[in-house]
Amino acid sequence: MLFLLDYSTFLINGFIITVEVTLIGVGLGLILGILAALGDIFGGRIIKIIVNVYVEFFRGSPLIVQLFIFYFTIPMITGIRMDVMLTAILTLALNSGAYQKGYLKGAMEAVFKDQLMAALSLGLPTWKIFLYVVVPQALRIVIPAWSNELASMGKSTTALIVIGVREFLNTGISITAQTFRPLETYAFITIVYFIWIYSMLKALDMLYNKIKIPGLEPVI
Amino acid sequence: MTPVEQIVFLLKAVPVTLAISFLSFLLGLGLGVSLAFMRIYGIAPLRYFSDSYEKFFRSVPVLAVMLLLYFGLGPLLPIFKDPFFTSVISLGIVSGANQSQIFRSAISSVGRTQMLAAISIGLTQLKALRYVIFPQALFLAVPGLGSEIALLIKDSAYSFIIGVIELMKHTDILRASQRSLILPYISSAIIYVVMTFPVANYLDKWGSRKKRELGL
Numbered sequence: 001m002l003f004l005l006d007y008s009t010f011l012i013n014g015f016i017i018t019v020e021v022t023l024i025g026v027g028l029g030l031i032l033g034i035l036a037a038l039g040d041i042f043g044g045r046i047i048k049i050i051v052n053v054y055v056e057f058f059r060g061s062p063l064i065v066q067l068f069i070f071y072f073t074i075p076m077i078t079g080i081r082m083d084v085m086l087t088a089i090l091t092l093a094l095n096s097g098a099y100q101k102g103y104l105k106g107a108m109e110a111v112f113k114d115q116l117m118a119a120l121s122l123g124l125p126t127w128k129i130f131l132y133v134v135v136p137q138a139l140r141i142v143i144p145a146w147s148n149e150l151a152s153m154g155k156s157t158t159a160l161i162v163i164g165v166r167e168f169l170n171t172g173i174s175i176t177a178q179t180f181r182p183l184e185t186y187a188f189i190t191i192v193y194f195i196w197i198y199s200m201l202k203a204l205d206m207l208y209n210k211i212k213i214p215g216l217e218p219v220i
Numbered sequence: 221m222t223p224v225e226q227i228v229f230l231l232k233a234v235p236v237t238l239a240i241s242f243l244s245f246l247l248g249l250g251l252g253v254s255l256a257f258m259r260i261y262g263i264a265p266l267r268y269f270s271d272s273y274e275k276f277f278r279s280v281p282v283l284a285v286m287l288l289l290y291f292g293l294g295p296l297l298p299i300f301k302d303p304f305f306t307s308v309i310s311l312g313i314v315s316g317a318n319q320s321q322i323f324r325s326a327i328s329s330v331g332r333t334q335m336l337a338a339i340s341i342g343l344t345q346l347k348a349l350r351y352v353i354f355p356q357a358l359f360l361a362v363p364g365l366g367s368e369i370a371l372l373i374k375d376s377a378y379s380f381i382i383g384v385i386e387l388m389k390h391t392d393i394l395r396a397s398q399r400s401l402i403l404p405y406i407s408s409a410i411i412y413v414v415m416t417f418p419v420a421n422y423l424d425k426w427g428s429r430k431k432r433e434l435g436l
Contacts, residue, residue, distance in 0.1 A: 060370070060413035062377035064388060065405060072401040155281040162381070169284055176291060183292035190284045197279035 001184045007175050014171030015192065017085075021167065022154045024089050029096025029153075036101035037108055051101070058098035063159040066091050071163045088165050096153055103145035107138040140212055147204035154197045168192070226394055227407050233390035234411065240308055240379060240386060241372040247312025248368070252319025257349065259320070260327055270320065277317035283378045286310040290382045307379030311372055318371070322364035326357040359430045366423025370416035377412075387411065 004011065040051045058066065070091045075081045082090070111134050119129040158169045172189040176182045221229065259270040277285075289310055294300040300309075330353050338348035380388035387408055394404035 056417060057409070057413060060374075060416045061409040062374040062388070062412055064377045064380075065391070065409045065412060068391075068395075069405045069409060072395070073405045076401045151279065155279075158281040158283040159378070161283075169281070169287070172284075173287070182287070183296070186284060186288035186292045190280055190288055193281055193284055194276055194279045198275060201279065 001188055003179060003181065004175070004185065004188055007171070010175070011168070011171050014166055014168040015196075017166060018154070018157050018168040019196070021085075021088055021092055021157050021160065021165070022150070025092030025157075026096050026100075026150055026153050028089070028093035029100050029149075032093060032097025033100030033104045036097060037105040040101065040105055041108060054094075055098045055101055058095050059102075063091070063095055063156050064162050066095060067159060067163050084163055084165055087163065088160050092153065092157065095156070096149060099149055099152075100146070103142050103149070104138070107141040107145075108134065110141055111137045137213075140208075143204060143208040143211075147201055147208070150204065151197050151201050154200065155193070221394075221398060223403055226398065226400070226403055229394065230387065230390050230404065230408055230411060233385065233387040234415070236304075236384070236386040237373065237376050237388075238415070240304070240311065240376040240384065241369065243308045244311035244315055244376070245369055245372050247308065248315025248319045248372075249365075251313065251316025252321075252323050255316060255320035256323035256327055259324055261345065261349065274317045274320050277314050278321070280314070282310055282314045282375050283381065285314060286378060286382055303379065303382045303384045307376070307382060307384050311375055311379075314375075315368060315372055318368055319365070322361050322368065323357060326360035326364070327353060329360055330356045356434065359427065359434060362427035362430065363424040366420045366427070369423075370420040373416050373419075374412065 036051045036054065039047045043051065067088070070087050071084070115133055115137075116129065119133045124133070157167055160167050161170045161173065164170075169189060172185050176185050179185070255270040255273060258266040259274070262270065286307060289300050290303060290306045294306070300306050334352055334356075335345075335348055338352045339345065343351070376386060377388040380386060380392065383389075391404045391408040395401060398404070
């Protein structure tokens with residue numbers, strides 16, 4: 001596998017892009033997920049329908065199709081041509097938001113129902129309820145689901161090769177085309193993905209165990 | 221081609237997509253059930269193996285496994301030269317890790333007490349697994365298996381990259397031949413949603429109903 005050393009900067013750049021799109025995608029997805037969850041809980045009928053169509057579309061179709069739609073179809077309809085990286089991040093964020101909406105809605109409802117009443121009856125103002133009652137608990141509840149989401153997003157970024165983003169797996173494809181040594185290259189790529197995603201899962205697991213409130217674990 | 225002909229052309233590829241998903245689901249089911257039993261009731265080396273398998277394949281992208289098997293092992297082992305076979309194998313071994321986790325949590329929610337009760341009335345451990353634990357665990361696993369099937373239908377789209385002629389490939393053919401960027405992608409996205417949505421939802425509802433009925 002020593003020949004891969006010649007391509008180290010190339011591989012590192014690809015890996016950085018993979019990590020970047022994963023983290024930005026999940027981060028933006030969190031914002032979208034919170035908005036969608038709030039819309040589904042508090043919104044009127046029309047907002048609820050919009051949220052559900054959005055969620056079902058992005059959860060029900062493969063990421064590859066979504067990438068093609070954002071790369072080919074939407075620029076064709078609107079006439080706005082976006083940068084590849086921007087397209088990639090936007091699609092990943094919308095995809096991740098649809099999944100996170102589900103977890104967040106569950107977590108929010110778990111906290112909301114009776115505690116909201118209790119906090120209101122104590123006379124807390126709304127922002128204090130949100131800041132001191134809902135958020136600290138909902139974030140704790142959502143961590144296990146959230147670490148799954150990070151892992152699956154990290155794995156899904158491999159789909160970006162179809163629109164030509166130079167992420168980690170794509171660097172492997174280019175290296176194979178130059179060196180004709182697919183076995184070592186793809187084995188190396190697979191192992192690096194394993195190390196990265198496994199350590200991310202482990203880290204979030206440790207965080208969860210550190211901040212969890214004994215006796216308040218979610219029942220899933 | 222008229223729009224209707226294009227949609228018919230897309231629908232012709234649906235059986236291949238479903239075949240990949242179904243076969244890889246079966247492979248994953250076999251692997252998942254055996255790994256879960258190994259993990260819970262097996263001797264130390266088996267437990268260790270099952271644990272590492274699950275951790276490894278849950279952290280690895282399916283597409284990387286597919287490319288590794290197809291381009292990396294293909295020249296060495298002729299069976300991996302077939303893209304259809306390779307994509308079923310890669311989706312199956314990755315799904316095995318997911319399904320192992322689904323079954324593990326289902327088996328542990330049935331509980332160790334039932335195992336002890338079964339042994340105390342004179343069943344062997346194997347018989348207790350076969351007649352007491354497994355039938356109940358199967359019901360508990362159904363909702364998880366539903367979303368696993370949906371996941372496999374979506375992930376089967378990756379196999380177009382190694383050249384399997386399935387739904388995604390037909391969409392790509394339409395893009396190239398019809399120079400149409402709107403209809404093929406939108407319709408294939410809708411076809412995928414129509415395939416995944418009912419399976420996941422129905423099995424989830426069925427599973428929760430059964431769970432209530434059985435009092436688990």
